[in-house]
Amino acid sequence: MSIAITGGSGFIGSHIAEKLAEKGHSISIIDVKRPHKAGFDYVKADIIEKQSMMKALEGAEYIYHLAAVSNVDEAKKDPVGCYNTNVLGTLNVLEAARKNDAKRVIFASTVWVYSTSEEEKVDETTHIDISKSRHIYTSSKIAAEFAIQSYKKLYGLDFTILRYGIPYGPRARPETVIPIFVRNALEGKKITIFGDGKSYRNFIYVGDLAEGNVLAMKKSAENKIFNLDGSEVVTIKGVLDSASKISGKKLVVEHAEARDEEYKGRHVSIRRAEEELGWKPKTSFEEGMKRYVGWARENMD
């Protein structure tokens, strides 16, 4: 199958590219940055340029669309830039997919969309109340999901929306919680916890997340939304303890006020992905952290 991955040079996209290549697919990475290693077809293109997307996505049967402003602090600092990339950029990808008769667009969304819900337990049918949308990053992902639904209804473009949990693993973005904790632990620096440390995540090992992306090519995933989240609940304090244990360093911790618009954590059901894709995260948090800390030791500058 001929597959294009926008954002394929990034953290998650690079793992998806590797897994799809292992299965024998022909991969083309569309990104403003070069891929993390040689061996992939690479098109340097910006998703906010419509003509570049038309050309870059020519001939792609499946399009994994991951390119985005993924750093939530950057999104907050530059909301227009965030919407340009995450919403307008998505429209350019959808338009190119439609004009080039792609079979499907598989979109990287986020469980942060559930921060619009008051429910503690959420699944893909949970109502998204846009009046409760807080972070500009979250609202940009919801807007992109809306556009995808419209493209299906208006033009018949097939999609799969994947709402990712918070991934970690080799090549994780340095500004996210696990890399910060691990780096500071290894360097003996102070760690700041926002709030009381009791807020939780179901961190997902990036290899498991990539596997879920590969399974999303199944016909049964067409025009559906799936949560791909971890199955183990880990508090921020739990991450800290794990970083300390695996690195063998005692950590220095300071507390700061919770950031209001942050995703607080929910019980995100992954039952649909289990039943319909045959997907389940395989890597325990402890095992994933060991792999990540091992990678970080070798790759930190």
Ligand SMILES: NC(=O)c1ccc[n+]([C@@H]2O[C@H](COP(=O)([O-])OP(=O)(O)OC[C@H]3O[C@@H](n4cnc5c(N)ncnc54)[C@H](O)[C@@H]3O)[C@@H](O)[C@H]2O)c1
């Ligand atoms: N990492 C997370 O915590 C997380 C959680 C849920 C969803 N997501 C989503 O998954 C996707 C991938 O996230 P990631 O963590 O791998 O991010 P990343 O920043 O590592 O990767 C994004 C890639 O997109 C590329 N890119 C950005 N703007 C571009 C543009 N205008 N044109 C072309 N390429 C561009 C970047 O160069 C980068 O290689 C994003 O859509 C993100 O919103 C991430």
